[in-house]
Amino acid sequence: MVRSALLALLAIAAAAPPLHAQERVTAISRARDLGPGATVLVEGTVSVAPGVFDGGFAIQDHSAGIWVLAPADSVRLTVGQRVRVRGMLDEPNGQLAIMPAAIGPLGEADAPSPxxxxxxxxxxxxxxxxxxxxxxxxxxxxxxxxxxxxxxxxxxxxxxxxxxxxxxxxxxxxxxxxxxxxxxxxxxxxxxxxxxxxxxxxxxxxxxxxxxxxxxx
CATH class of the missing domain: 2.40.50.140 (Nucleic acid-binding proteins)
Structure with missing residues (x-):
């Protein structure tokens, strides 16, 4: 996991375009295959809430999971909440993650089972x-x-x-x-x-x- 004070400098871009329901969403497994530098739009259920550790949160769908590098004070989400994330993939300290440009809550779902x-x-x-x-x-x-x-x-x-x-x-x-x-x-x-x-x-x-x-x- 990322354990760097530099993560506190990450923020969601204020000028990022809004998320739209008609945008095409990529399965997280497919997004992971694209690798660092790719821009992706994914949806998933929160498995680790913001503020728990490492300046971010985790989501997963039916295919895979991924870390999202968003400071805890930039977004309020709870475990089990569905969310849409647009951003660029990066690999700080070896772990693939999304550096988000926009995050949109989608409603509640069941908390993911391990x-x-x-x-x-x-x-x-x-x-x-x-x-x-x-x-x-x-x-x-x-x-x-x-x-x-x-x-x-x-x-x-x-x-x-x-x-x-x-x-x-x-x-x-x-x-x-x-x-x-x-x-x-x-x-x-x-x-x-x-x-x-x-x-x-x-x-x-x-x-x-x-x-x-x-x-x-």
Missing amino acids: RDLRTGLLNESMEGWLVKIRGRVASEAVNDDPWGWKVMVDDGTGPVLVFVDAETGVDVRPLRPGDTVEVTGFAGQYDDHYEVVPRAQVDIRVVRPDASLSRSH
Whole structure:
């Protein structure tokens, strides 16, 4: 994920043309295929609200998800709200995102459900989705001050980084190696690695050990 104070400088262009219902909308998966520099118009449901972390919010449709680089004070949206976004694709710190020129709320929808994901299978194809992993805490939580905390979780298919952004206020210090946890979060990328970023304390739960995890170690 993007962890730079420069994101605070991003703003929706005041002179951007308004969004119109008749404009052709591109599926998010197709928009992602266009790559950095392309201008896209997408619609999706908010999975991470503005102001939770990283100076932006996340949306997803039936095909894929993506991050939108909009400062929290520029738009008010809630999880489950549908929104239309026009902007240019960029790839700060390796993560594909939209730098918006216009954002238009479309109404309410059901909050998106996370996609179940094996820890060793987080890759570019999953980036942008809201996901849920379940596995064992592989090591002590590492303080990545001032950005947040890092916790490795492994279900036997390979470890994945759970990055807990300091802005969320999520406390991972009680977690211990060997705990079985269920983590819901945004599937993001930072430089050369992928990570799951929880949104709130309820996104990290210590659960009873799964017998399948025991067999996989």
